[in-house]
Amino acid sequence: MNDFVHQRRTDLLGAYVLDHLAEPELTAVRDHLDACADCRRTVAELTPVARALSGVNADDVTVPAHLEELVVRRVGAHRGRRLRRSLLLAAAAAAVIAGGAAWWYLRPTAPLEPVALVLQAPGVTAEASLVPHTWGVEIKLDGQGFVSGQTYRVAVTGTDGSEVSAGSFIGTGENPMRCNLNSSVLRANASGLVVRDAAGTVALTSTFPRR
Template sequence: MTSREEHQTLREMLGSLALGHLTAAEADRVQAHLDGCAECRAELAEVASVVPLLDRVDPVTFASPASPPADLGARIRAAVAAEPPRTDDLAHRRTSRHARPGRTRSRLVVAAAAVLVVGVGIGGVVGRATAPPEPAAAPGPYEPITLEEVGDVDLVVDEAGLVPHTWGVELAMDGAGFTEGAVYRAKFRDEQGRLQPAGRFLGTGAAEMSCSLQSGVLREDVQEVVVVDEQGRTVLRSAL
């Protein structure tokens, strides 16, 4: 079990620990984890602070359970919407490396959340399905690439780059001007000249988006990166 899995599992036992409901062996195991995990220690402190209050709860008041407030669902959705979405480390790294004046972080993050990134096609699906878990701290070197507009399009690519993995390659791209709601597809041309699918994303109009597209094609086999629009027309191209 990785320490992360251990953390998730033991975290759910903190409530039982605070209530004294664990066996000695379970309590020892949780205690051992607590020694090395500040996050769980903080959570336990919070849980423990509530325990004395539980003693004062009158069980009779639970005889007729209160129904949740009518607006509970809306409040939860609002709270979730207000919470910054998790972005992958790559997005973090790129954003922190390239602080862009005039573009706020929150705008970028919101746009990232709006982008639909789905691995499609054999390349993408195989790449995902067979990918061994890689330590998050060990992505391959980031290789910036230049994506040039093809034809009569008005796209802005602020940054694009490839990240090689053992299972294939990842295309990371920040940009704007992709027709809002339109589906774009990224493809990699392999050494046989075939275009391999590398996933798709939704345009966000003028709002900046940040996407990560993945393919089972290995970096050394990628000869060209292209992005095509809904009609299959190539809108971006990068010879490598």
Template sequence: MNPTHEELREAIGAYVLGQLDDDLRVQLEAHLAGCDECRAEVAELAPLVPALRQVDPDRIVASDVAPPPALDDRIARALALQGSTPVGLVAAPVEGAAHPRFAARRRWVPAVAGALVGAAAATALVLALTSGQDAPAGPTVIAVPQVQAASGVQAVAGLVDHTWGVELKLEATGLPAGEAYDVMVIDDAGREYDAGAFLGVSGRKVVCSMNSSVLLADAARFEVVDPGGAVVISGPIPS
């Protein structure tokens, strides 16, 4: 059964975070080609994804700073207007419920909403906790010396070694606006690790940080793949 407009719309949060399986991603991208409403939602959410990926779990520490009063209620009301069930509530079964494949996807709607709201708060929290102290040194970025790019595309890349995996810092120009690009890190055994996705921007440089769960010592190369499956940017990872 083909997914409905609403089912595909509910998958947009997972899509911009690079968490959809290939089959659903292809269906959503085909839907985006003809749906102005969903394309607008992707465009609205996509700029927030790099902020999420730049929140370093290793640098977030406990604090007694409380979220604004009634924040949970405001998020719940906003989700209710969109027909979604807030975290902690159980929706009663209804006749003609969505295909089971999409039942698990619905959890992404509140999760992404909370993550996008929380990203700014987490970033502000880290800044607040470090104010009045010496600013910590930035991470060491290891240059990727042999970045290859498709015709008309220019790109540079760097790597940051974390305890939880490798972070890829990418700058690129020449990528068509609105097209979604998947980023993967391949390890020494040829296994692929999802590092997220981003949208091309017309006439401007794309600057993003992508994270994968493979350690730098085990990573062999990275690839950026266009919607048609072609590799448009790639490079070996020195380890």
């Protein structure tokens, strides 16, 4: 067994599934995988995570300072910034497997735009923020008091008066709910949002500031 690879498996296997390894590490990892069932299992676990991360640009990722320090110390400053970023992503991917908490660190650093809500359903409290993605505006909706088990539909209204679906969610009653709703309306073309209950009654609305 190649102990060098096995000892560094946390970052090497992460970098391997992210396709960020160069020689001689690449051959060393491949040889080791032939011999080590443990590491093959880890690669199988990391592969779907790597696929999910493939759209993430390493430069847009917020990495906690202590993790960055750890990787810089381990890899050495002379190895170059790109490799360090790869290993950071790999370490984060490994942490996703370990506990799931790393997703918090992998949040895109896109700015949040809080918007005012007009609450119209009894007992509902909610807050919303927008994320202006290049593919459309995302609504981050935190709320409480949406009737448990009831389906709510969310639509983004366009500056041209159109309504475009941003998906739906199921009420969680008194339990806090956090949901992310995506629409194909660009922030510049979005004028507001509306949430309706299963009967079509408006539960809340928002009018966005003009951008």
